[in-house]
Amino acid sequence: MKNLQKLAAVLMAVMVVLCGALLLTHEVSAASEGKISGTVKYEGTPPHMRGIDMSKDPYCAKANASTSPHMENVVVGSGGGLENVVLYISEGLSGAALSQPATNVPVFDQKNCEYTPHVLAMDVGQTFKVTTSDQTAHNIHPNPNPMTGNIPWNQSQPPGAPPVEKSWKAPEMIEVKCNIHPWMHGWFAVVKGPYATTDANGNYTISNVPPGNYTVTAWQETLGTQTAKVTVSGAAPAKADFTFKGK
Amino acid sequence: MHDTAHAHVGQHAAPTSFIRKHVFSLDHKVIGKQYYGLALAAVLIGMFLSWLMRLHLGWTNLAIPGLHLLTKNGAPGDVMTPEFYLQLMTMHATIMVFFVLTTAPFAAFGNYFLPIQVGAEDMPFPHFNMMSFWVTFVAFLVLMSSFFVSDGPTLGGWTQYAPLSAVGQVGGPGEGAGVVLWALSIAIFCVGQLLGSLNFITTTLDMRTRGMSLWRLPLSAWGWFITSVMGLTAFAVLMPACILLILDHVAGTSFFVPANTVINDQMQPHSGGSTLLWQHLFWFFGHPEVYIAIVPGMGIVSHVLITNMRKPMLSHRVLVYAMGALAVLSYMVYGHHMFVSGMNPVSSLVFSFPTLVITIPSTIVVLIWMGSLYGAKLRINSASLFALGFISMFIAGGVSGFFLAQPSIDIMLHATYFVVGHFHLVMGVAAMFGIFAGTYFWFPKMYGRMMNETLGKIHFWCSFVGAYAIFMPFHYLGLAGNVRRYQAFAPEYMQHLIPLHKFITIAALFTGAAQLIFVYNLFVSRYKGEPARDNPWQGTSLEWSTPTTPPPHNNFGDKLPVVYHDPFQYGVESSTGDYVMQTSPEKAGPDDEA
Amino acid sequence: MAKFFAITIFVIAIVSAIPILRHTWWMAEDISTHGAPIDEQMSETMAEAGISFLASQFILGYFIWKFSNPKPGDKIKTFPGGAKAMVWAAFLLVGTEVLALGVFGVKAWANVYFTPPAANAVPVEVQAGQFAFYFRYPGPDGSFGPIHPDMINEANQNFYGLDTDHDADSKDDVVTAEMAVPVNREIHLIMHSKDVGHSFFVPELRVQQDFVPGMDLSVHFTATKIGRYEIVCTQLCGLGHYNMKAYLSVLSLEDFDAWMKKEKAMQ
Structure with a gap:
């Protein structure tokens, strides 16, 4: 009888601690209202992006008959804005912002035999979806470094197949390819904490950043990384602009 | 003299416990039935896989309800992925070639009837024999287990061409653990067949009873003996090849992968291997394997035909010599699988010649069968129907060999459905017909009950017409240039052939369903069939003179039989009717040596 | 039953041959300079294989028709030429056939593989x-x-x-x-x-x-x-x-x- 009481007491204590922890985390996320925004620009003449000949698969060739597809390794907008740059907080994050992956499900679509978007950023542990809009089968073959703890996979998606849902265990910039269409090439940018990807004009906004001092890193697949220090204080978004110089 | 000499060899007391009687039995008859059961389970799985493939080929993005249960990633939304198709294809071929066509006609019937037909109590090495089955069983489990590992089974095809089979995971789904399990399974399988072959050879050479000279062996026994000699040499080559392949995966060796291999933009850590080496090793086994599948069938069919024609073959010896010639030549022709593989073009011509020559012994076998049919008193029953169907299929599949033996034509037909049609008819369907003929013929001896004849005939008609409906169009597809091992028709590719594929799919579903009649017949007849007499077909060979049906533990009771005749004393006048059994001292006719 | 079997074999043999004879599904048109001997080799082989196929299926069907359902008094008969005739037939018919195919085939093959490419290729x-x-x-x-x-x-x-x-x-x-x-x-x-x-x-x-x-x-x-x-x-x-x-x-x-x-x- 005495034992049972003891057990009940311990259980109560555990419950109290758990509720407290939940409340605390809740408080932190409620506070993560801050934002970091800015623009990423490219300076200089953009490198030549070779055209892609998709004739090997008539479906792809037909889907792109009116456009001329080309590589997307460096995509510069009309105002010099650099697209597909991933921005994330590389230093200064702690606690809950790190431990709770985002709950939205980013989508990586295979459309007209290209990846949309070309770079898909996501949080560690965040579930993402690979979908196909094409009437030809693709295989999705991401190539992580096995030393990071991310496990490589390779699976096909025939036309009409439901989305493939996956997540990654460790932060890493992972190249993804379709071997059936060797020109298809994209990235899974897996980072810890809040992130953003630049749009066609090079603009971005990282949301849900709790107030504090941070280092923001901008990563571009061929141009490398740049960092900037920012302070997020509350109401107004902190600013961080980047400029990548061409060769 | 013989009977006393080997009375101790292979002799073991009748088992008493259930496990020693039915599971770990030393009795060749039980082992034969175990092999048959394994082959039956395997063939049903293999056929089921082929149904899935055919459905996919006819209606590519069709969702097959429940398909996702068979695979982790291979069927999102029940639609088959390209890799899953190839995995099914590889498993279908491996299961059929190794666990059906090698085990059923050779290991199953051979185990049961070879010792009885030579007049022995058992095989000389019963423990090896038991091991042979259980090792094969383990091999089967290992192969099936690859369905349950990470990416599923290997997709490399039953030929497992290197370097795709040797580079590991990066080569595609199933190319990691799947290949290793495949190679392991086949290496284990080889051990089982080597043990079996050893037993068969020794049984034939050393265990014959008094009066049973080699030439008095029935043709089925000759078939198994010749096959076991091929098995001993062919599997002995495949086993090391599989071990080297495993080493390429687990030990970092490069037997089959050359330097500078770049897969998915990654340099592979290999150098110095040869991809053609695998092909030579594989086909050095692979071509004899075709004859391992078909020669026992030839023996069984000859045996069934003689009994049902009520007359001997035109020449017993010529048939034996022809089967022997097939066995010898089968080692010299393997290069015809590699005409366009990049080996020296002179080798192609060198390999072409024996490949063309091998049609001569094959023709002799067929002509002897047909010439023997002349003037026969042919009985039509399920067994003889399948035996005659075997001949028809063997001809149909054999004539396409003319094409594939010639390197210049092979440029057009290599790796097309023509090849698929060829080997399915000649080693798939024909060998299966041999198995069916043997089953309808020997079932009464094995289980003491007759099989249902009506069901047997329905089974035959569906199978015979169905097999032609499936495999003849394969030749047309091949002539039109349809490449094999394609999971679907890529946009614009060979669209006009899709209706023909749909026709084949429907024929395959129908013919496959007809096989369930056979399975039903087997099980119902096993328990409810009409009781069989000792010699229901009025046969002459030793299995029909056992004291009981099925035969007792030591086959012939206390006394081994004494043989007085050749096994083909039919169409004679004797006290029993138109035949004289091998054990009967009665003189059969002027030619009889008794 | 035997007659039905024989007829089935006849029908299957003929039906199988029709698409081949009509070239319903046939090799794509040749656009090469070296292809003609290959095509010729193919036609010859098709003719020889086709005749062998039809002839043997017909004989098989005919024998099944003729020699099944014996009456009680029937005696078995032996093929007049015996096994020797069969062996000779196999060697002569098939032997010459494969020899011819083999020899002519060498030409078609040599065309492709034993001539070096021209210097201005x-x-x-x-x-x-x-x-x-x-x-x-x-x-x-x-x-x-x-x-x-x-x-x-x-x-x-x-x-x-x-x-x-x-x-x-x-x-x-x-x-x-x-x-x-x-x-x-x-x-x-x-x-x-x-x-x-x-x-x-x-x-x-x-x-x-x-x-x-x-x-x-x-x-x-x-x-x-x-x-x-x-x-x-x-x-x-x-x-x-x-x-x-x-x-x-x-x-x-x-x-x-x-x-x-x-x-x-x-x-």
Whole structure:
């Protein structure tokens, strides 16, 4: 009888601690209202992006008959804005912002035999979806470094197949390819904490950043990384602009 | 003299416990039935896989309800992925070639009837024999287990061409653990067949009873003996090849992968291997394997035909010599699988010649069968129907060999459905017909009950017409240039052939369903069939003179039989009717040596 | 039952032969200079195999018809010639048949494999990889730049691993996804695989040759008819095998030059 009481007491204590922890985390996320925004620009003449000949698969060739597809390794907008740059907080994050992956499900679509978007950023542990809009089968073959703890996979998606849902265990910039269409090439940018990807004009906004001092890193697949220090204080978004110089 | 000499060899007391009687039995008859059961389970799985493939080929993005249960990633939304198709294809071929066509006609019937037909109590090495089955069983489990590992089974095809089979995971789904399990399974399988072959050879050479000279062996026994000699040499080559392949995966060796291999933009850590080496090793086994599948069938069919024609073959010896010639030549022709593989073009011509020559012994076998049919008193029953169907299929599949033996034509037909049609008819369907003929013929001896004849005939008609409906169009597809091992028709590719594929799919579903009649017949007849007499077909060979049906533990009771005749004393006048059994001292006719 | 069986065999044999005789599904039209002997060899073999097939099925059916359901008094008979006749028949009929096919076949084969490419043959390189073919033309200097396997990067469209910054020979190499050749010119096709085994098959060209990793092989041919043909892979190379294709455009000389110019601009 005495034992049972003891057990009940311990259980109560555990419950109290758990509720407290939940409340605390809740408080932190409620506070993560801050934002970091800015623009990423490219300076200089953009490198030549070779055209892609998709004739090997008539479906792809037909889907792109009116456009001329080309590589997307460096995509510069009309105002010099650099697209597909991933921005994330590389230093200064702690606690809950790190431990709770985002709950939205980013989508990586295979459309007209290209990846949309070309770079898909996501949080560690965040579930993402690979979908196909094409009437030809693709295989999705991401190539992580096995030393990071991310496990490589390779699976096909025939036309009409439901989305493939996956997540990654460790932060890493992972190249993804379709071997059936060797020109298809994209990235899974897996980072810890809040992130953003630049749009066609090079603009971005990282949301849900709790107030504090941070280092923001901008990563571009061929141009490398740049960092900037920012302070997020509350109401107004902190600013961080980047400029990548061409060769 | 013989009977006393080997009375101790292979002799073991009748088992008493259930496990020693039915599971770990030393009795060749039980082992034969175990092999048959394994082959039956395997063939049903293999056929089921082929149904899935055919459905996919006819209606590519069709969702097959429940398909996702068979695979982790291979069927999102029940639609088959390209890799899953190839995995099914590889498993279908491996299961059929190794666990059906090698085990059923050779290991199953051979185990049961070879010792009885030579007049022995058992095989000389019963423990090896038991091991042979259980090792094969383990091999089967290992192969099936690859369905349950990470990416599923290997997709490399039953030929497992290197370097795709040797580079590991990066080569595609199933190319990691799947290949290793495949190679392991086949290496284990080889051990089982080597043990079996050893037993068969020794049984034939050393265990014959008094009066049973080699030439008095029935043709089925000759078939198994010749096959076991091929098995001993062919599997002995495949086993090391599989071990080297495993080493390429687990030990970092490069037997089959050359330097500078770049897969998915990654340099592979290999150098110095040869991809053609695998092909030579594989086909050095692979071509004899075709004859391992078909020669026992030839023996069984000859045996069934003689009994049902009520007359001997035109020449017993010529048939034996022809089967022997097939066995010898089968080692010299393997290069015809590699005409366009990049080996020296002179080798192609060198390999072409024996490949063309091998049609001569094959023709002799067929002509002897047909010439023997002349003037026969042919009985039509399920067994003889399948035996005659075997001949028809063997001809149909054999004539396409003319094409594939010639390197210049092979440029057009290599790796097309023509090849698929060829080997399915000649080693798939024909060998299966041999198995069916043997089953309808020997079932009464094995289980003491007759099989249902009506069901047997329905089974035959569906199978015979169905097999032609499936495999003849394969030749047309091949002539039109349809490449094999394609999971679907890529946009614009060979669209006009899709209706023909749909026709084949429907024929395959129908013919496959007809096989369930056979399975039903087997099980119902096993328990409810009409009781069989000792010699229901009025046969002459030793299995029909056992004291009981099925035969007792030591086959012939206390006394081994004494043989007085050749096994083909039919169409004679004797006290029993138109035949004289091998054990009967009665003189059969002027030619009889008794 | 036996008669029904015989009739079934007759019907199956005839029905099987009809699509062959009518060429319902038949080989694609030959557009090569070396294909004629191959096609001839094919027709001869088809005739001989077809006759063997029909004759043996008919005889089989006939014997089944004739010699089944014996009456009680019937005696067995032996084929007049006995086994000897059969062995002779096999050796004479099939022996001469295969000998003839073998000997004539050597000619067709030698045409393809034992004649070296002409000195002025147009060199084209083809690289097979999972799951696409890429072609390379040497450009004005007539020589191919060296391949650096470690530099192969499909993301940068450097399918061949060319180092155009350092290798002079590579600078003018033209890498394409589609193969174009001038009509009536001999082509010397140099083949190599960057990963696993593949095969190069153009039915219309009567060319099929495997790629062997670690070995450089070559074939040569002349296309005689302008058009667009499919190049397919026939050696199982992985999950995308079924879709490993490229197109071969046989063009007039002017069109070929224009095509080359266009491709060069795309580099």
